[in-house]
Structures are given as C-alpha cells and as structure tokens.
Amino acid sequence: MIGPVVGAVVHPAPLPALGAVLPPALGTALGPVIGAVGRLLPGRASGRAVHQAASLLLTYPGADWQDRLALVRRALAPLRGAPAATLRGFCAGMATADPLELAADYVATFDRSARRTLHMTYYTDGDTRRRGGSLAEIKALYRAHGWRPDDAELPDFLPLMLEFAARCPRPGAELLRRHRPGLDVLQTALRRHRSPYADVVAAVAETLPPARPGPAGPAAPPAERVGLDPFPAAPAGSPREVRR
Numbered sequence: 001m002i003g004p005v006v007g008a009v010v011h012p013a014p015l016p017a018l019g020a021v022l023p024p025a026l027g028t029a030l031g032p033v034i035g036a037v038g039r040l041l042p043g044r045a046s047g048r049a050v051h052q053a054a055s056l057l058l059t060y061p062g063a064d065w066q067d068r069l070a071l072v073r074r075a076l077a078p079l080r081g082a083p084a085a086t087l088r089g090f091c092a093g094m095a096t097a098d099p100l101e102l103a104a105d106y107v108a109t110f111d112r113s114a115r116r117t118l119h120m121t122y123y124t125d126g127d128t129r130r131r132g133g134s135l136a137e138i139k140a141l142y143r144a145h146g147w148r149p150d151d152a153e154l155p156d157f158l159p160l161m162l163e164f165a166a167r168c169p170r171p172g173a174e175l176l177r178r179h180r181p182g183l184d185v186l187q188t189a190l191r192r193h194r195s196p197y198a199d200v201v202a203a204v205a206e207t208l209p210p211a212r213p214g215p216a217g218p219a220a221p222p223a224e225r226v227g228l229d230p231f232p233a234a235p236a237g238s239p240r241e242v243r244r
Contacts, residue, residue: 047173047207049075050083052166054204055159057090058118058197061102069095083203090199109197115189121156123182138175145171158186162204177208 053072061068069091076084094102110118117123121138125131138155142148145168149160161179165172176183183205190198 046079046081046084048166048169049079050087050203050207051162051172051176053084053087054200055162055166057087057200058162059159061099061106063099065099065102066095083206086199086203086206090196090203093196105195109190109193109195113189113193116186116193116195118158118186119154119156120158120161120179120182123179123185141171141175173208176204180205180208183208 053076056068056072059068073088073091076088110116114122121131121134125134135155138161142155142164145164147164147167149155149163153160155161161172161175165176183201187198187201187205190201
C-alpha cells in the first residue's frame with residue numbers, strides 16, 4: 001500500500017503553528033521572534049522554521065489554508081536564504097488558488113501516484129514486509145523524544161517528519177537526511193507533474209546536506225512478489241517452461 005487509500009484518507013488537523021518550535025509568540029509577534037532567533041542562530045533557527053513551514057504547506061489544504069499561508073509568510077518574512085525565499089514564493093503563488101481546485105489537486109498529486117506519495121518509507125521499502133519495521137522505528141524515534149503525534153497518519157508522512165525536525169532538530173534532521181534520496185525522487189516527480197509543491201520539497205532539500213554519491217536509485221519502489229517464481233527460471237523449451 002502506498003498509504004491511505006483515496007476516498008478513505010483521513011487528513012490530520014492542521015499542525016501546530018510555527019511558534020511551537022521557538023519561544024512562544026502570538027499573532028503578529030510571531031514573525032519578529034523567529035527572525036530575531038534566526039539572526040542569532042541563522043542556520044539552526046532558519047532550518048527549524050523552514051521545516052515547520054513546509055510541514056504546514058504540505059498538509060491537506062483545508063478550510064484554514066489561507067490562515068496557514070498568512071502565518072507562514074509572516075513568520076518567514078525576516079529570514080534570509082534560498083529555502084525561506086522559495087517558500088515565500090510558493091505562498092504568493094497559491095494565495096489566489098480556488099479552494100476546491102486546490103483540494104482536488106492535492107489529492108490527485110499525492111494520493112494517486114506511488115511516485116509522488118508523501119509516505120517516505122515507500123521510496124525505500126515499497127510494498128514489502130520490511131516497511132512495517134521502518135514505520136515502527138520512526139514511531140519509536142518520536143516517542144523516545146517525547147512526541148506522540150496523532151495516529152490519523154502513518155509516522156512516515158512527510159509533514160509529520162518535518163514537524164518532528166522542527167521540534168527536535170538533531171534527530172529530526174538526521175531522519176530527513178536518511179530519507180534524502182526519497183525526497184529527491186519526490187521532487188523530480190513533482191517537477192514532471194508540474195506541481196508547485198515541488199518548490200516546497202526543494203526548500204526542505206536545501207536545508208539538508210547533498211545526497212551521498214552512490215548508485216542511482218531504483219526505477220520504482222521495491223515490491224514483494226510473495227509466492228511468485230520461487231525457483232530459478234527454467235531453460236527455454238523445458239517441460240517447466242512449456243507449462244507456463
């Protein structure tokens with residue numbers, strides 16, 4: 001399974017506001033607080049703010065979408081750097097989108113394609129039994145750091161991983177780094193789909209070290225063929241080959 005089936009998707013409630021990752025602030029004070037911390041610790045604070053902002057922007061665009069856009073734009077306004085600028089551009093481009101079309105596009109983009117799923121273990125484990133173990137490891141990581149997100153989504157849901165990275169920067173950033181190849185596959189697929197969400201994934205990738213050099217990733221996520229071809233292929237013309 002890629003993740004929740006279309007039509008049965010239960011999208012989580014909007015994730016906590018950007019202020020959850022930095023000293024508490026409300027309303028218009030939120031942006032200046034994030035900006036002040038960002039100037040003191042530019043890499044660390046900016047990365048946390050970008051991760052939380054991307055978490056909000058990659059969550060299903062419900063009735064609060066315009067409020068989320070306004071919050072993200074206000075909070076990221078003082079921050080420098082390409083990732084924050086990329087997210088501000090995304091917000092500006094999506095501000096006038098029709099709500100119904102936006103919701104339909106989100107489902108078509110992320111819930112109907114294995115190559116564009118937001119469930120990150122699918123890129124490493126695909127439809128194999130080991131994916132269950134990977135999901136359990138991520139859930140255990142969250143709990144080890146005192147965070148218990150809503151069970152409405154699987155723990156490998158990218159917005160949840162991003163919020164964890166904003167709350168717990170060191171283990172969260174390491175989790176994202178482990179899934180950097182999947183992020184690259186997702187970004188490429190979104191570019192081919194001509195989706196503006198590619199910019200959000202690109203902004204996240206820019207906060208991470210480049211992927212380590214190595215062999216190219218698989219053409220498709222791994223798949224488990226239980227019960228199929230348990231024996232080596234038979235030579236052409238053999239009795240076993242003929243029975244096929």
